[in-house]
Amino acid sequence: MSDGPARIPAQGRPADELLRLIDERHAADLDWRGGKAFSLVYNPDDSELEHVLEEVGKRYLHENALNPFKVPSVLEMELEVVAMAADLFGTAPNAGSMTSGGTESIFLAVQVARDHSRAQRGIAEPQLLTAQTAHPAFAKAAKYLDVEHVLVPVGDDGRADPAAIAAAVTDRTGLIVGSAPCYPYGVIDPIEALAGIAAERGILFHTDACLGGWLLPWWERLGEPVPPWDFRVAGVTSLSADVHKYGYAFKGASVILYRSRELLQGQHFWYDDWPGGLYASGTTAGTRPAAPIVGAWTAINHLGVDGYLRMAEVVRDTTRRFRDGIAAIDGIEVHFEPDMSLFEIGSERLDIGAIADVMDQRGWNLDRQQGGLHLMVSPYHAKVVDHFLADLAFAVANHGESAGKAATYGGVL
Ligand SMILES: Cc1ncc(COP(=O)(O)O)c(C=O)c1O
Incomplete structure (x- = not known):
């Protein structure tokens, strides 16, 4: 670290000097x-996967996916990643989008559920209901989106307790969450029971498969016992799965999927009340790095x-x-x-x-x-x-x- 706050150098510094300095600093990283x-x-x-991902990083470093129609190659690859994920998890091929990571996917699921509860169920102030092992991204989304977060302790097996969740449901519950698996203990919540509680009451249900989404399907095919957690469970209405975790893409790649395209449309933003032309955006980002999208496509296709x-x-x-x-x-x-x-x-x-x-x-x-x-x-x-x-x-x-x-x-x- 230099002494005092950093200042923009009066004269630019040569690339090789900077790379040396960066390497020195990088050596101290995890x-x-x-x-x-x-x-x-x-x-x-x-090493071959690593090599091809680095090549993707180089080729798409400067591209901006804000307007996907200006970078049709990126649009095509995003649509393909979403369709491949939808096929893997059991929903419609056009019912999702790529995001920058698990947190953004979770934010969008909470926002869609909040607005859905308001518009379809007349709930002015919807609540988010999760077990205590749900990822902090839910608490963060609740804070940013001004949604009340109701937290329920887990059962003796470390999993969300359906009876406790059912008891915590109120007239204002807009979204119930289960993890597949949760981060702290690696256990899968009883998604069927939880999503059933939600479905009986017309409440949306999110499976957080940020961790498990790109591993559990293969785990199951290897013959391991995997309790149902994806869209095969009737009450699941949205699902997050991070390609930058067990999908082995580089950082900045997750998918958020919904049971229907109508639910996905709840996350779309259209705006023309300014002089700059119609602004349409499908996720929270404006300017969107293209490399993670292409990186995810590459990792999935390479593997x-x-x-x-x-x-x-x-x-x-x-x-x-x-x-x-x-x-x-x-x-x-x-x-x-x-x-x-x-x-x-x-x-x-x-x-x-x-x-x-x-x-x-x-x-x-x-x-x-x-x-x-x-x-x-x-x-x-x-x-x-x-x-x-x-x-x-x-x-x-x-x-x-x-x-x-x-x-x-x-x-x-
Ligand atoms: C279960 C679970 N959900 C959500 C997230 C958030 O993902 P991200 O860090 O990509 O925002 C994580 C991160 O580890 C996670 O383990």
């Missing part, structure tokens, strides 16, 4: 390439069904190795019964924070939650799982007092 991180980047361990199945098998087998290894270490355990490739590790009698401190010293980056440590498995982790388990066993046997590092996710400058 090193996810070596498999020692368990969140933020999903490392597919696939294809066979590639996603191959990745899913590696993730599934590696998750099993992590879980078996953790089960063999006396004093720590995986919480609840995770349905996918992420989970929380905790301990009844040991100081899990102190164990994490030892893991930190050994170069691992485990995310601290209130109840334990969070792990999310990517294909690359197959290469480090034995090393990780050996270090974890060491940390369990040789930790001192916890340094008291806080449970954090995200950050504010």
Whole structure:
């Protein structure tokens, strides 16, 4: 960091000098390439995929998808990504759009439900109803969109409790949410029961499959037990699935899908009460980076069904190795019964924070939650799982007092 606030340099600096400086700074960033991180980047361990995505980044760096008709190549690829996702999750091919990430997809689902509740059900101030394990993007959407957020504790299995959700429904409930799976514990909420509660009362229901959307379909095809979570469940009216997570695209790519195109149209914005011409926009962004759209298209087409199945098998087998290894270490355990490739590790009698401190010293980056440590498995982790388990066993046997590092996710400058 330079001394004092940054100033625009009086003279521009040469590219090679800047690249050197950037590389120096970048060297201090989280090193996810070596498999020692368990969140933020999903490392597919696939150099050809990485290469083609970098080429896409170069070709589309400067394009703007604000007006899709000026960049028909991007429009075509966005429509194809949406149609492929719709086919995977079971809705109409034109009933969705691409967004910048899970948070934007969730914002749009909340906005559509808020406006739908007002227009169709006459609810002036609709409520959003979620379990406590729903991603903070819902709380954020509620805040930004001025919707009351009703939060319900989860059941003993870490999953949303249908009885508790049903009891929290009011005349003002505009949207109920279930996660497939939730971030903290990797468990899938009972979507059928929850969406049934919503459907019986004419309430919209959102499945947050930001994490699971691009992995669970393959998980199921591998023969793993996957409770129903997508549009095959009758009451599900919208669904978010991030291509920049287990779809292995680079950042800035999610899809938001609806049961019908009519619901999607609730997110469209048209405006001509200014002198600049009709302004039409399908998502929250104005100027829209094109590269993530093309990147998502490329990742999906490069991997294809066979590639996603191959990745899913590696993730599934590696998750099993992590879980078996953790089960063999006396004093720590995986919480609840995770349905996918992420989970929380905790301990009844040991100081899990102190164990994490030892893991930190050994170069691992485990995310601290209130109840334990969070792990999310990517294909690359197959290469480090034995090393990780050996270090974890060491940390369990040789930790001192916890340094008291806080449970954090995200950050504010
Ligand atoms: C279950 C779930 N929903 C939503 C999100 C938000 O996604 P994003 O960080 O892309 O906005 C995440 C992010 O990890 C998530 O795990």
